[in-house]
Amino acid sequence: MLAIVVSFYVAWNIGANDAANSMATSYGSRALTLKQIIFVCAILEFLGASIYGKNVVKTIAKGIVPIETLDPHFVVYGMIAALLSAGLWITIATYLHLPISTTHSIVGAVLGFGVAAVSQKHLELSMINWAEVSRIALSWLVSPIAGATLAFTIFYAIRFLLFQRFGVESVERVFRYLQVFTACYVAFAHGSNDVANAVAPLAPIFGRTLEGYYEIPREILIFGGIGIAAGVATWGYRVIKMVGENITQLTFSRGFSAEFATATTVLSASTLGLPISTTHTLVGSVIGVGLAGGLTSVNIKVVQKIIFSWILTLPITMLLSIGVYTVMVVFL
Amino acid sequence: MRFFRSVGEIFGYSPFKPLVEHAILCGRAVGLLQKQFEAYKRSDFPAVEKLRDEIDELESEADKIKGEIRTKVSRSLMLPVDRHDLLEFLKVQDEIINNCEHVGHMLTFRKVKIKESLFAEFEVLLSKIMECANEYEGMIAHVQKLIETSFDKREVEKVIEHVEEVERLEHVCDMIQIGLHTTLFNSEDLHPLDVHIMEAWVVHLGYIANAIARAADRFRLMLQSR
Numbered sequence: 001m002l003a004i005v006v007s008f009y010v011a012w013n014i015g016a017n018d019a020a021n022s023m024a025t026s027y028g029s030r031a032l033t034l035k036q037i038i039f040v041c042a043i044l045e046f047l048g049a050s051i052y053g054k055n056v057v058k059t060i061a062k063g064i065v066p067i068e069t070l071d072p073h074f075v076v077y078g079m080i081a082a083l084l085s086a087g088l089w090i091t092i093a094t095y096l097h098l099p100i101s102t103t104h105s106i107v108g109a110v111l112g113f114g115v116a117a118v119s120q121k122h123l124e125l126s127m128i129n130w131a132e133v134s135r136i137a138l139s140w141l142v143s144p145i146a147g148a149t150l151a152f153t154i155f156y157a158i159r160f161l162l163f164q165r166f167g168v169e170s171v172e173r174v175f176r177y178l179q180v181f182t183a184c185y186v187a188f189a190h191g192s193n194d195v196a197n198a199v200a201p202l203a204p205i206f207g208r209t210l211e212g213y214y215e216i217p218r219e220i221l222i223f224g225g226i227g228i229a230a231g232v233a234t235w236g237y238r239v240i241k242m243v244g245e246n247i248t249q250l251t252f253s254r255g256f257s258a259e260f261a262t263a264t265t266v267l268s269a270s271t272l273g274l275p276i277s278t279t280h281t282l283v284g285s286v287i288g289v290g291l292a293g294g295l296t297s298v299n300i301k302v303v304q305k306i307i308f309s310w311i312l313t314l315p316i317t318m319l320l321s322i323g324v325y326t327v328m329v330v331f332l
Numbered sequence: 333m334r335f336f337r338s339v340g341e342i343f344g345y346s347p348f349k350p351l352v353e354h355a356i357l358c359g360r361a362v363g364l365l366q367k368q369f370e371a372y373k374r375s376d377f378p379a380v381e382k383l384r385d386e387i388d389e390l391e392s393e394a395d396k397i398k399g400e401i402r403t404k405v406s407r408s409l410m411l412p413v414d415r416h417d418l419l420e421f422l423k424v425q426d427e428i429i430n431n432c433e434h435v436g437h438m439l440t441f442r443k444v445k446i447k448e449s450l451f452a453e454f455e456v457l458l459s460k461i462m463e464c465a466n467e468y469e470g471m472i473a474h475v476q477k478l479i480e481t482s483f484d485k486r487e488v489e490k491v492i493e494h495v496e497e498v499e500r501l502e503h504v505c506d507m508i509q510i511g512l513h514t515t516l517f518n519s520e521d522l523h524p525l526d527v528h529i530m531e532a533w534v535v536h537l538g539y540i541a542n543a544i545a546r547a548a549d550r551f552r553l554m555l556q557s558r
Contacts (some may be wrong), residue, residue, distance in 0.1 A: 097338070
C-alpha cells in the first residue's frame with residue numbers, strides 16, 4: 001500500500017515537472033495553447049507509459065539487482081526503500097529547484113538497495129549487473145550529446161535547405177503544424193521512458209509469479225501513466241506556463257528541431273530499455289539548435305548545474321536507499 | 333510558486349531586443365535635437381530648455397538599457413555574435429545619444445541672435461544628421477529578420493547596404509561642417525563668444541554623425557566576424 005502511494009506520488013511529480021518541462025517549448029513558441037498542451041500531453045504521456053514503458057521498467061526492476069536470487073521479502077523491502085529514497089530526494093530537489101533527474105534518482109536508489117544487500121551478505125558484489133549499470137551510466141552521457149547532434153543536424157538542414165529556398169515565413173507556417181506533432185511525440189517518448197522511474201519498483205512487488213519469476217504487469221504501467229497524466233493536469237500546467245513564458249526566442253522550426261531530436265533520442269533509449277533523463281536530453285537538443293545558429297542566447301551555466309546535480313543525485317539516493325533498506329531488514 | 337524543477341533557464345538572456353530599443357532612443361534624441369534648434373531659431377528659450385530635459389530623459393533611459401545589457405550578457409551565454417563585438421557596438425551606439433545630450437546642453441549656455449543665412453547652414457547640417465540617423469534605424473530594423481533567418485547572407489547584405497549609405501551621409505555631414513567652420517571663422521561681425529559657442533555646436537554635431545557611422549561600422553563588423 002505504501003509502495004503504491006509513493007509510486008503514485010513519484011509519477012505525479014514526474015508529470016508535474018519533467019513532462020511539463022518537456023512541453024514548455026511547445027508553449028514557448030505558441031504552437032499550441034496551454035489547454036491543448038495539457039490535453040495532448042496527458043493523453044500521450046499515458047499512452048507512451050502504458051504501451052511502450054515496459055522495456056525500461058524491466059531494466060530498473062531486474063536489470064540492475066538480480067532480484068530472482070534474493071528472498072522475495074528482501075526484494076519487496078528493497079523496492080520500497082528505493083521508492084521512498086527516490087521520492088524523498090525528488091521532493092527535496094524540487095523544493096530547492098535543482099534540475100535533477102528522476103531517472104538518476106531511481107537508478108541510484110535501486111543500486112543502493114543492491115549494495116545494501118551485498119553488505120548484508122545476501123548477494124555477492126559481482127552479482128550486481130555492473131555491465132548494465134555502466135551501460136546506463138554511459139547512456140546518460142550519450143543521450144544529451146545525441147540530442148544535441150540530432151537537433152543541430154535538423155536545424156542546420158532547415159536553415160540551409162528550407163529557409164534559403166522558401167523564405168522564413170512560409171517555412172515557419174508549415175512547422176507550426178509539425179510542432180504539434182513533435183509535442184505529441186515528446187509526450188509519448190517521455191511517458192515511455194520515465195514511467196519506469198515511478199513504477200519499476202512496483203513490478204517485483206506485484207509481478208512475482210508462482211514459479212518465482214518476475215513479470216511486468218501491464219496494470220502498473222497503466223497506473224504510472226495515470227499518475228503522470230494527473231501530475232500534468234493538476235500541477236504541470238503551472239510549470240509549463242512559467243517555463244514557457246520565459247522562452248521567447250523559439251520559433252516553430254526551432255521548437256520542432258529541439259523536440260524532434262529529444263523525442264527520437266528518448267524513444268530510442270526506451271526501445272533499448274535504457275532509462276535516461278528527458279529533460280537533460282532536451283537541454284542537449286536546445287544547445288544543438290543554438291550551435292546551429294538557431295537561438296539568440298543559450299545559457300551554458302545550466303549544463304554546470306546539471307552536472308552538479310548528477311554528482312549529487314547518485315550518492316544521495318544510494319545512501320538513502322541503503323539506510324532505509326537496512327532499517328527495514330533489521331526491524332521488520 | 334516554490335515546488336518545481338526546471339531546465340527552462342537554458343534559454344538565456346537575449347540582448348537583441350534591448351539593443352533595438354536603445355537604437356530607437358538614439359534616433360528619437362536626434363529628432364528632439366532638431367526640434368531644439370528650431371526653438372532656438374524662434375528664440376523660444378523655455379522650449380529649448382524643455383527639449384534639453386527631454387533629451388536628458390531619453391539619455392538616462394538609454395543608459396539603463398545599456399547597463400542591463402552589460403550586466404546580463406555574461407560569459408556563460410552562447411550568443412550568435414561575439415560577446416565582445418556586441419558590447420563594443422553597444423558602447424559606440426551609446427555615444428550617439430551621449431553626444432545628443434551634450435549638444436542639447438550647449439544650446440542653453442548662451443543666447444545668440446543668429447543671422448538667417450548662418451542658421452540655414454545649421455539646418456542643413458541637422459537635416460543631414462537626421463537623414464543619417466533614419467538610415468541607421470533602417471539598418472537596425474533588420475535585427476528581427478536577421479534573427480529569424482539565423483543571419484542569412486542575403487539579410488546581412490541588406491544591412492551592409494544601409495551601412496554604406498550611413499557612411500556616405502556622414503561624409504556629407506563632414507563637408508557641411510567644413511563649410512560651417514569656414515563661415516564661422518570668417519564672420520568678423522560676430523561676437524567672438526558667439527563664434528566660440530557655435531563652433532562647439534558644429535564640432536559636437538559632427539560627433540553625433542560620427543558616432544552613428546562608427547556604430548553602423550561596428551554593427552557590420554559584428555555580423556561579418558561571426
